[in-house]
Amino acid sequence: MRIEISRSGGFAGMTRTWSLEVSPAEAEERWLPLADRAAEAPRGEEARLERDQRDRYVYHIVIGYQEVTLPESRLDEPWKELIERARRGSTG
Amino acid sequence: MHPHPHCSIVPPHLLAHLAAVDDPRHAVAARAARRALVQLDPLLADRAEAFAAPVPPRTAVGRPLERRISDAGGQEILPGTLIRGEGDGATGDEATDEAYDGLGATDALFREVYGRASIDDAGLPLAATVHYGQQYDNAFWDGERMVFGDGDGDVFGRFTRSLTVISHELTHGFTQYSTNLVYEGQPGALNESLSDVFGVLVEQHHLRQTVDQASWLVGEGVFTDQVQGQALRSLAAPGTAYDDDVLGRDPQPATMSDFVITASDNGGVHINSGIPNHAFYLTALHLGGYAWERAGRIWFDAAVGGGIQANSGFRLFADVTQEAARARFGQDSEEYEAVRQAWAKVEVTG
Missing domain, CATH: 3.10.170.10 (Elastase; domain 1)
Structure with a gap:
C-alpha cells in the first residue's frame, strides 16, 4: 500500500512530498490505527501549547483512503520513523 | 487651541521638519513650529521630537535586555x-x-x-x-x-x-504579546508578514541601511550552495526569492489577484504574507530613507494600537495602518498617502 507524506509550512513555507510502499499487513497493523487515533485533536494544556507554536511544519499523510493532518509537535516516534523511511527512499 | 488642527495652512510634515531644525539661524521658526505641533496633536508633537532626537521620548524603562x-x-x-x-x-x-x-x-x-x-x-x-x-x-x-x-x-x-531568521522568530513573540493574530488564513499571513517586516527592519537598522541599500530579503544565506536561490522570501519582489529544480519556485503573490487558496501551511500563512509584505515595502519605498523611522513606526503603531483583532484580515489591517499613519502624521501627510497607495497597489483596497 502506498503512503504519501506532504510537509508544508515551516519557516521556509516550502511544501515537500515523499512517499513509500508498505505491505497491506503493515499498513493495517501499524499505520491505519495510528492515523485513527491521530485524528483526535488535543485538549487542555497540550492544545494551548500547540496553538502558540509558529513556523512549525504541518504533515499531511495519506494511507490508502485514510488521511490525517498532523502538526509537527504531535509527531511521536512511530510517525517519525515512517517519515524518515519515506525521506530516505524518495528523491522529491 | 486651534479647533481643526489638521486644516492648518502649514502641513504637519513641514511643521515637523521645521521643528526638528537644529540651526540657531532658524531657532525662532523651529520653536514656533514645535509650538504649533503641540497644539496640533500630541502624537504629532511626539513625531517632531522623534526626528530631533536619536532616542524618542517613550523609550522603554524598566528591566534591561536579558x-x-x-x-x-x-x-x-x-x-x-x-x-x-x-x-x-x-x-x-x-x-x-x-x-x-x-x-x-x-x-x-x-x-x-x-x-x-x-x-x-x-x-x-x-x-x-x-x-x-x-x-x-x-x-x-x-x-x-x-x-x-x-x-x-x-x-x-x-x-x-541570517539575522532576519532570528528577528523573524522573535517578532512572533512580539505578536503573541500584541495583536496575537491567529495562525491560519489571512490573520495567519498577517502574523507571518509582521515577522518578515520587523525581521528585515532589524537587519536594516543593525546595518544602518536605507530603503535603497537594503536587500529586503528574508533568510539570505540559509540555503546551501546546492540550491538555486538567494533567500526564502523577498518583500521587494515576492515570488522571486528562489527558483530551484528540486524545490520549485518561490510561491509568494504580491497582489490579491494572485492570492493562493490552499489547505496546506495553515492556509498559506507563509505564502499570502507576500501581499502585506509588499504593501509595507511599497510604503517604505515611497517614503525613502530609513524604513524603520516612518513606515516601520506606522506598522508598529498599528500593531500595538488595539485596532487589530486576533482574527483580522488584510482589509482591516490596511485600514488600521492608514489610520495609524493619519493619527501620527496627519491626513495630508506623505506618510498617509504612501500607505494608502501601497494597499491600493497590492489590491487590498480599491
Whole structure:
C-alpha cells in the first residue's frame, strides 16, 4: 500500500512530498490505527501549547483512503520513523 | 487651541521638519513650529521630537535586555542546557553567538526606536535554543522561546546564519504579546508578514541601511550552495526569492489577484504574507530613507494600537495602518498617502 507524506509550512513555507510502499499487513497493523487515533485533536494544556507554536511544519499523510493532518509537535516516534523511511527512499 | 488642527495652512510634515531644525539661524521658526505641533496633536508633537532626537521620548524603562541561549545538543528537547547568559563572553560556537547577537539586534530596534521593553513591554527575558535535533531543517517559535536547527546540510544550512531568521522568530513573540493574530488564513499571513517586516527592519537598522541599500530579503544565506536561490522570501519582489529544480519556485503573490487558496501551511500563512509584505515595502519605498523611522513606526503603531483583532484580515489591517499613519502624521501627510497607495497597489483596497 502506498503512503504519501506532504510537509508544508515551516519557516521556509516550502511544501515537500515523499512517499513509500508498505505491505497491506503493515499498513493495517501499524499505520491505519495510528492515523485513527491521530485524528483526535488535543485538549487542555497540550492544545494551548500547540496553538502558540509558529513556523512549525504541518504533515499531511495519506494511507490508502485514510488521511490525517498532523502538526509537527504531535509527531511521536512511530510517525517519525515512517517519515524518515519515506525521506530516505524518495528523491522529491 | 486651534479647533481643526489638521486644516492648518502649514502641513504637519513641514511643521515637523521645521521643528526638528537644529540651526540657531532658524531657532525662532523651529520653536514656533514645535509650538504649533503641540497644539496640533500630541502624537504629532511626539513625531517632531522623534526626528530631533536619536532616542524618542517613550523609550522603554524598566528591566534591561536579558538573553538566555541554551543548547539542545542535537536532541529534540527544550530548553536544553544554558550556555550563554546576558553579559557572558562569546562561546566560540557560531550558532550560540549568532543567536545572542541577533536577539540583541532585535531588542535594539524595538527598545531604542519604538520604546518597547522586550517583546511583552515588561522586560521579558529573551530565550533561544540552538542545535535542536539532528539535521533539523527549521527554526520556530514555541510560544516561549526561539528554536534553531542546524539544517540538513543538503537544502538548508544553519538557521542562525541570517539575522532576519532570528528577528523573524522573535517578532512572533512580539505578536503573541500584541495583536496575537491567529495562525491560519489571512490573520495567519498577517502574523507571518509582521515577522518578515520587523525581521528585515532589524537587519536594516543593525546595518544602518536605507530603503535603497537594503536587500529586503528574508533568510539570505540559509540555503546551501546546492540550491538555486538567494533567500526564502523577498518583500521587494515576492515570488522571486528562489527558483530551484528540486524545490520549485518561490510561491509568494504580491497582489490579491494572485492570492493562493490552499489547505496546506495553515492556509498559506507563509505564502499570502507576500501581499502585506509588499504593501509595507511599497510604503517604505515611497517614503525613502530609513524604513524603520516612518513606515516601520506606522506598522508598529498599528500593531500595538488595539485596532487589530486576533482574527483580522488584510482589509482591516490596511485600514488600521492608514489610520495609524493619519493619527501620527496627519491626513495630508506623505506618510498617509504612501500607505494608502501601497494597499491600493497590492489590491487590498480599491
